[in-house]
Amino acid sequence: MSTEVVGYDHSDGLATVTLRRPAAANALDRALKEQLLAAVVRAGADPGTRAVLLAAEGRNFCVGQDLAEHAAALESDPAHAMDTVAEHYNPLVTALAAIEVPVVVAVNGACVGAGLGIALAGDVRIAGEGAKFSTAFTGIGLASDSGLSHTLARAVGASRAAGLILLGDRFTAGQALDWGLVHRVVPDADLAESAVATARGLASGPTRAFREVKALLGADGSLADALVAEQRAQVTLGASEDHRQAVAAFLGKRSPVFQGR
Template sequence: MNQVGTDQAGPVLLERRGAVAEVTLNRPDQHNALDVALKERLVDVLADLADDVSVRAVVLTGAGRSFCVGQDLGEHAHLLHSDPATAFGTVGAHYSPIVSALATMPKPVIAAVNGTCVGAGLGFALACDLRVFAEGGKLGTAFSGIGLTADSGLSATLVQAVGRARAAELLLLGPMFSTEDAVAWGVAGRIVSPDEVLGTARELADRLAAGPTLAYAESKALLAEAAAGADLESVLAAEGAAQARLGLTADHQGAVRSFLAKERPSFTGE
């Protein structure tokens, strides 16, 4: 597989920083609203990053003052008028693959939530493994306000993050809430000043990119299985199989030798 290169133009920017790939939603004048061009490019970029073993951590952020305000409603209105039967094909073609790619990426993904984060944008952020939020940032579901229900996995990830009762309030009533509220309610993430969001996310990504990538991938899969409701017997069996696979990796064997030699381990992701 060829390594994913840098892309500094278009609706999705891609920058490589060593083993870290930085993906930026790039429609700042529209607060990174999701049109077809952006969604199609994001599907492709994330698929390539998932397959590229030279990438060991990913940062997802937005250009300008917003992370992502969800669907471009102007484009959606046009599709409703011109071809209403296919207007929601984007859910299966774009939103679901994007969220699945973020959640199942065999390496850590960090959302640098630099500003407003609404609708599918919130779904993207919650599909990532870690989040860095801008202080005072605004979040919301927004779907009920336009007569829709959730997409982008929010009906699952919101429940996992804040519990069913709070998730029902956020989805049915659709209030905007602050990043401080989100963290207080259980949405895991760090809150920093807006000008520190990307730098903090990069520091986390650099730390993770130097870690045991294959172990991170196994941990993500185990957490997903448990969140999906696997029983204890299934979880124990999955953990045992994952441990056995990792026991054959160079990272594990080298780390054990380093521990016995009282040295700091160095991980290669292999």
């Protein structure tokens, strides 16, 4: 039986997925990749999930691919050493992006390579002030994977993304905040509490509206396409129970209680 290296908890609409390989800085070996994919799919498939929190134990979020395991694969079966991209990274990032409810990522310590790609597949990133980021791929003679060529460019712009991937420069939580890569930076000691509070707030929010927001933001197309999609979303949401009771709560000078309906 393989050791559990990914934790999963579901309570009050919040699915919490935790990387648990701290002694290896949460480097992505086969067990971690497989268990993480299973947990993400589970969170997305549960109809009771209203938000997801992705976090990590230890001093680091994720340093990317386990290079010791990769070196062994290069030695034993070089023709298939990169199969992990198709077998693990692509399905994992696809599954994260497919989750219809908000995904909060708590980033502590090193967030590198595929770890950065995984973080960028979420929606809201909260970083500890000591977090350090890097793409790292070209430093070992590779291009990017885990969706970085797409998500990083969308997050920070094509020019800055090109520099970060080509040069592999390390950057800080403060820089990530300035560039819009993360949404909040908090003291390291406050990261877990802040991330949980944010995720729980989203889990108690207007879930149907959040689903529509994610669909709108993830769509490709023209301004005209966006206007049509927004109109459809507003018509749909305007008939929802959450919208009606929220308007009534506003007029009644009380806080709304969203049921996700």
